[in-house]
Each structure stands twice: as structure tokens, then as C-alpha cells.
Amino acid sequence: MKKENSGFNTINPATGKTIEHYEYMTDEAAKKAVENCHNAFLEWKLKSVEERAKVIKNIGKVLLKHKEEFKKLMTQEMGKLLKQGEQEIDLCAGICEYTAENASKMLADEERELPEGGKGIVSYDPIGVVYGIQPWNFPAYQAIRYSIASLMAGNGVLLKHAANVTGSALLLQKIYEEAGLPKHLFSVLIIDHDQSDKIIENELVRGVTLTGSEDAGKHVAKIAGGVLKKTVLELGSNDGYLVLSDADVQLAAKTCAKGRIYNNGETCVAAKRFIVVESVYDEFREAFFENMKGIKLGDPTKEDSDLGPMAREDLREKLIDQVKESMDNGAKIAVGGEVPEGEGFYYPSTVLEHVKPGQPAYDDELFGPVASLIKAKDDEDAMRIANDSRFGLGGGIFSKDEGKAMELAKKHFDTGMVFINSFGLAQPNMPFGGVKNSGYGREHGGFGIKEFVNAKAVMALNK
CATH class of the missing domain: 3.40.309.10 (Aldehyde Dehydrogenase; Chain A, domain 2)
Structure with a gap:
């Protein structure tokens, strides 16, 4: 169990002054958040793609409604120029719009004839709870990038954001729920690195995505690989x-x-x-x-x-x-x-x-x-x-x-x-990701939405 009053301050990088103090969740609270997310997923996965798309599209609209508040908070927490914060929110809204409008096509069943006769269907089914570990440099976009695709696919989503942009993470959760996303389906975890490793190992977590340094990527891939969890890694570069x-x-x-x-x-x-x-x-x-x-x-x-x-x-x-x-x-x-x-x-x-x-x-x-x-x-x-x-x-x-x-x-x-x-x-319609020590897996452009799905083969063979 985490100690009482173990927490941290967010700091305004333009002044060096404290913005807010946050307490880490207890281990029990973090575990309960995973369970709640899983239970919300069990209902969300049964919604049609069209029903999910309405909520995802509305998230984009509510993001724009909160643009002024969000861009000021990002500037306060990590020093981003206000005008660039505005561009970030516009991009995030565009991702929601693109995903909602194209999801039916991207997640549609595929019919295939079987070589010896019969009918085959490939369905793209959600796998469960996806855990995202995200950095501070684009407080809205980094979280939107993986969560919107995962939610659209029918998964539940957990977010461990960088500590210095905790306020942005909580604002995003508020926006998602205001837009109609079921409670607990997207949950922010305020936890430390040791607790994070336990979340990866939790049997209800089915996939892990991280954006960060190559060392962080190696660590997360090792923990996830040890419990046979799929990972998507977007790491650093010197382009x-x-x-x-x-x-x-x-x-x-x-x-x-x-x-x-x-x-x-x-x-x-x-x-x-x-x-x-x-x-x-x-x-x-x-x-x-x-x-x-x-x-x-x-x-x-x-x-x-x-x-x-x-x-x-x-x-x-x-x-x-x-x-x-x-x-x-x-x-x-x-x-x-x-x-x-x-x-x-x-x-x-x-x-x-x-x-x-x-x-x-x-x-x-x-x-x-x-x-x-x-x-x-x-x-x-x-x-x-x-x-x-x-x-x-x-x-x-x-x-x-x-x-x-x-x-x-x-x-x-x-x-x-x-x-x-x-x-x-x-760009919402182009794949995003790297090779070599910059990681693996792709986001955006229809690629990200299929990273954490089960491509399921359903076959009716002729007798």
C-alpha cells in the first residue's frame, strides 16, 4: 500500500512556482480503477460502431468547447506557446472527427471464401483494457492519439500521464465524460513507476502503449513481455x-x-x-x-x-x-x-x-x-x-x-x-510511428485502431 501523503507538485516552468499538489493513489485504489474500467468495457464493447462513433465525435466537439481552458492549462503546466496549444486542440478534435467518420469502414467484418468451400469472416473485436503511459510534451494530443482509437475499437482505456501535466490528464477525463463516454471507461491513474509496473502485470490489462524515451520503452516492453502483453512503443529520435x-x-x-x-x-x-x-x-x-x-x-x-x-x-x-x-x-x-x-x-x-x-x-x-x-x-x-x-x-x-x-x-x-x-x-489519416530504437507499432490513419483488437477468424466449413 502507498504511504499516506505521498505526492508531488506540478510546477510552472515559466516561473518555477508551484501550480498544484497531487497525491498518489493507493495500490488498492489503482487496482479498483482497473476493475472499474474492465467492467465498463464489458458494456461498451457491445455497443455498435455507430453508437461509439457518436460519442467519439462529440468528444471532439467538447474539446473545442474547452479549448481556451485547455490551452492555458497546457501552457501553465509545460510551457507550450498558447498559439501552439490551440493548434494541438484543433488537431485532437480532427482526430476525433476522422476516427468517428471512418470507423465503420476500418472495423467492418471481412468476408473470405475458404479454399475448400465454406464461408469465413474476419471480425475485429476489442480485447479489453488498454493502458497508456504518456509524456508531457503534448498533454492533450499524446493521450488523444491512443485513447480515441482504442475507445473507438471498443476497448477501455487507462492513462498514466507524466506527473507534470496531471491537471491536463484530469481535464481530459472530465471532457470525455461530459461528451457522453461512460464513467470509468477512460480513467486517469495518478501513480508512480513501481505502481505502473503492477498495472502492466494486472490480468485485466490486455495491451500497453507508451510514448517516451528508449530506456522507458525497453523497461515497459520487458515487463509487458514477461506477462505476454502486446505493446506499442513510440520512442525518441534524432531526426x-x-x-x-x-x-x-x-x-x-x-x-x-x-x-x-x-x-x-x-x-x-x-x-x-x-x-x-x-x-x-x-x-x-x-x-x-x-x-x-x-x-x-x-x-x-x-x-x-x-x-x-x-x-x-x-x-x-x-x-x-x-x-x-x-x-x-x-x-x-x-x-x-x-x-x-x-x-x-x-x-x-x-x-x-x-x-x-x-x-x-x-x-x-x-x-x-x-x-x-x-x-x-x-x-x-x-x-x-x-x-x-x-x-x-x-x-x-x-x-x-x-x-x-x-x-x-x-x-x-x-x-x-x-x-x-x-x-x-x-496527420489523422497517415500512420505515425518509427523503426529501430524509435519503437514499433503505428497510430493514426486506420493503423492505430487495429493495434489493440483481436482479428478473429470465424469459419463455417462445407461438409
Whole structure:
């Protein structure tokens, strides 16, 4: 049983001041939440897809109704720019709309003729309670991404959100229930890591999904594998963005700067390593520096701020250490790098040059507004460097020849997502996920809705 009064505070990263105090659930309360979710699932799974879709569609509407409240809370809890919080809620509402409108087609039974005569049906049945462990960087979207698909499929959903966005998790639960989702079908668990492992092992939990670091992914996969639970993992990355010899360099420089600092540089699928061919390197370098220097660091509630604070003090300290270690191994700061004095966990837009293997700026994920600039000999060398990573979530290619860029993306880029002449986050109708140490499984685009279902074979054989 958890000790009495064991809890934590949420902290406003722009000021360093406490927002709210939360108590961890007792072990018994957490176990009861799983049981309640399972019992709610037993009724929800019997609803038709059309009945579920009405509720899912209404969740999107209620999300928009609470947009102002939600975006302000996200900014308060993790430092997101208000305007980007608004974009996040719009995306979440779009996911609800897309899922509701396409669910009947995605979950429809499939009829198949059997080789020796008879009738076969493949049905996509919900499996039970799906447990999601989610990070803080997109407090609404990360939870929406897996939960809406799982609920639409007929499952129950548990959410362990990052502690620093606990208020956002509870607001989401309120919104779901206000929209008509049955009570207990979506439940927030305020628990620690040890309790979380017990939830994975609970026999009523049938699937586990995690978005987080590769170390967290390995831990969760090991626990889940030990009790034969399916997992979906969306982990970190150090996405390479290639600027090829025929790129529109000014477009590339502007877009790469935006891609690096979006969401305060704290995005799994953000542009992080900028790999530029020698023939356009100097031109790109100058333009990229100007764009990165022009980014205004400031209060995330102010309209003219381009970059807010990092979400937690320990995350800023880790980034500072990664930059220092990279410099100790030959990297140079070309832009930024000076931590401002005063309250809040701010870090400026920064560019590192002379980045090479053996440095965190090359090998690891820098989860903050630090760009790694790397020179390549030619287009082929640029692709080699991009793939020279243990990660494989996303990446980008800048080229005026879109057809060529598409072919390179399809045949040679070893990632789950590739953006051409742009940077991006997610689209409701396109798969989201990675390869290598960036995880496995897919969300969105009809793929996520079938991750936690039983593809059941029902056969009537001719005698």
C-alpha cells in the first residue's frame, strides 16, 4: 500500500512556482480503477460502431468547447506557446472527427471464401483494457492519439500521464465524460513507476502503449513481455533533415528553424540533425543562423514569443550537459547556448557546428531547442549520415525535385515518416510511428485502431 501523503507538485516552468499538489493513489485504489474500467468495457464493447462513433465525435466537439481552458492549462503546466496549444486542440478534435467518420469502414467484418468451400469472416473485436503511459510534451494530443482509437475499437482505456501535466490528464477525463463516454471507461491513474509496473502485470490489462524515451520503452516492453502483453512503443529520435544540392536553400533554412524550435524544441519527431551537402552548405549555414538568431525567447503567454521555457528544470540541465559533452568532443556553438538568468527554465535557440559521431549532438536525442549542423559531401553521403542513427522516427528532405525526394524517402530513408520540403507532426489519416530504437507499432490513419483488437477468424466449413 502507498504511504499516506505521498505526492508531488506540478510546477510552472515559466516561473518555477508551484501550480498544484497531487497525491498518489493507493495500490488498492489503482487496482479498483482497473476493475472499474474492465467492467465498463464489458458494456461498451457491445455497443455498435455507430453508437461509439457518436460519442467519439462529440468528444471532439467538447474539446473545442474547452479549448481556451485547455490551452492555458497546457501552457501553465509545460510551457507550450498558447498559439501552439490551440493548434494541438484543433488537431485532437480532427482526430476525433476522422476516427468517428471512418470507423465503420476500418472495423467492418471481412468476408473470405475458404479454399475448400465454406464461408469465413474476419471480425475485429476489442480485447479489453488498454493502458497508456504518456509524456508531457503534448498533454492533450499524446493521450488523444491512443485513447480515441482504442475507445473507438471498443476497448477501455487507462492513462498514466507524466506527473507534470496531471491537471491536463484530469481535464481530459472530465471532457470525455461530459461528451457522453461512460464513467470509468477512460480513467486517469495518478501513480508512480513501481505502481505502473503492477498495472502492466494486472490480468485485466490486455495491451500497453507508451510514448517516451528508449530506456522507458525497453523497461515497459520487458515487463509487458514477461506477462505476454502486446505493446506499442513510440520512442525518441534524432531526426535527420537533408538539404540536397538542388534544394530551395532559403525555404529549407526557414523551415528547418521552425521545425527545430516548434513546441520549444521538445518533440519526438522534430527536426534535429541538419545534414547539408557541401555545395549549398555555406548558403544554408548563413540563412539558418539568421533564422535561429531571430527567434524570440520569452513568456509563452505572450503573442510575440517564438520560444517558451523547457518543461522542467532537470530537462534543461540534461540538455546543458549534452551540449557541454558535445563541445568537449569537438562541437562548437555557433548560435545561442547561453542560459538566461532569472526565473523559469528557459534555454535559447542554439546551433552546434562540427557535429560528428561520438557526440550527443550526433548520436543521441537533444530534447530542446538545439540544432546539430552537419556537412555532407553530396546527396548520397547526406542520406548515409541521416541513416547513421540508432533511431528512425522521422526525417525530412529538401529538394526542388519532389519526385526524386519521394523516391529517396520510399527506398532509402530508414524511418517511419518522411516530410518533403516541410516539417510536420501528425496527420489523422497517415500512420505515425518509427523503426529501430524509435519503437514499433503505428497510430493514426486506420493503423492505430487495429493495434489493440483481436482479428478473429470465424469459419463455417462445407461438409
